[in-house]
Amino acid sequence: MRLRPLGSLRRRDPVQLAELPDLRSAALRTSVLRVLLALALAGTLAALVHVAGSAGSGRAAVFPQGASTGVVALDMSASISGPVYARVAATLRGIVDANQSIGLVMFSDTAYSLLPPNSPPGALLQFIPYFTPVRYYGATPVFAQSPWDTFSGGTRVASGLIDVIMSDHNPQDVETKRLPFAEAAPGAIGIETMLSAGLRLVHSGEVKLMTLLKAMSARPAELLGLPGGTLRPGSPADVIVIDTDMPWVLDPAELKSKCKNTPFDEAKMQGRVVRTIVSGRTVYEYV
Numbered sequence: 001m002r003l004r005p006l007g008s009l010r011r012r013d014p015v016q017l018a019e020l021p022d023l024r025s026a027a028l029r030t031s032v033l034r035v036l037l038a039l040a041l042a043g044t045l046a047a048l049v050h051v052a053g054s055a056g057s058g059r060a061a062v063f064p065q066g067a068s069t070g071v072v073a074l075d076m077s078a079s080i081s082g083p084v085y086a087r088v089a090a091t092l093r094g095i096v097d098a099n100q101s102i103g104l105v106m107f108s109d110t111a112y113s114l115l116p117p118n119s120p121p122g123a124l125l126q127f128i129p130y131f132t133p134v135r136y137y138g139a140t141p142v143f144a145q146s147p148w149d150t151f152s153g154g155t156r157v158a159s160g161l162i163d164v165i166m167s168d169h170n171p172q173d174v175e176t177k178r179l180p181f182a183e184a185a186p187g188a189i190g191i192e193t194m195l196s197a198g199l200r201l202v203h204s205g206e207v208k209l210m211t212l213l214k215a216m217s218a219r220p221a222e223l224l225g226l227p228g229g230t231l232r233p234g235s236p237a238d239v240i241v242i243d244t245d246m247p248w249v250l251d252p253a254e255l256k257s258k259c260k261n262t263p264f265d266e267a268k269m270q271g272r273v274v275r276t277i278v279s280g281r282t283v284y285e286y287v
Contacts, residue, residue: 069118071103085141089131096121139182164223165215167194171259189257193264199244199271209244237280244271256284 072095095102103117104124133141170187177184198216201207221229228236250267252260276284 069101069103071117085131085133089128092124092128092131096124138180163215163219165194165198165212166220167191171257172261173259174261177261188261188263189255189259190262192255192257193250193262193269195240195242196248196250196269196272197264199269202244203270237277239277240273241275241277242271243274246270246272246274248272 072091099121101118102121102124103119104127130143132143134144135142167190168187169190171189172185172187179185195216198207198212202209202212218229221227228238231239248269250262250264250269252262252265255262272286273284274286275282
């Protein structure tokens with residue numbers, strides 16, 4: 001067998017090179033384009049820094065156009081997961097950065113407190129730790145502070161900032177309450193314990209008796225345009241008789257509601273309803 005040599009890969013014709021002036025022109029155009037792109041990038045970054053630096057003079061996104069102030073309501077009972085709390089904390093920080101007067105309402109199934117409208121935005125900073133978990137117990141966030149440890153609902157009722165008190169009567173089936181905390185249905189009965197729980201504020205000296213009764217009867221009727229909540233002649237004969245000093249211990253088995261779940265199980269109370277009259281007829285009497 002004989003080996004045959006391969007043909008050469010060399011080109012027969014010479015390759016034409018660009019003229020040096022032409023190369024210089026193309027290089028100049030490329031350099032100019034790079035400079036323009038760099039300037040555009042620098043301008044974009046400068047604009048972002050300016051917007052971030054001037055955020056304190058703007059209006060928070062939660063407020064409608066033209067609003068001079070606003071009130072934010074936070075449902076503490078619904079915020080039961082880390083991501084929800086993180087969003088609440090981020091929203092509060094955003095409102096503070098917006099540098100606008102604000103009011104804050106926080107509520108749950110058993111507590112209620114508020115920051116008056118037109119408060120300085122910096123006043124919201126004290127609430128951010130309440131929505132920043134320090135650790136987790138399983139899926140349940142654990143917090144170092146609670147707003148209810150600091151703010152007394154009684155002071156808000158006494159000053160008139162809270163003019164309506166409701167029971168938030170929300171009975172739940174026993175099985176839905178036996179689930180793990182993060183899965184259990186929120187809510188409890190409240191109608192039968194509403195007045196006695198409110199009388200705690202009276203006995204502690206935080207609220208006057210008539211102020212409490214007004215917030216539970218006359219004021220709600222006035223706001224809703226109902227004829228009740230008053231003892232004026234001609235008004236519906238819907239009346240309760242109370243013993244403000246009667247001591248008693250709450251036994252869920254004695255509650256009239258079909259649902260017995262209550263946060264006041266075995267709580268020591270002072271004061272209770274001893275008679276209920278509806279349309280002039282006695283429908284309940286404690287004996």
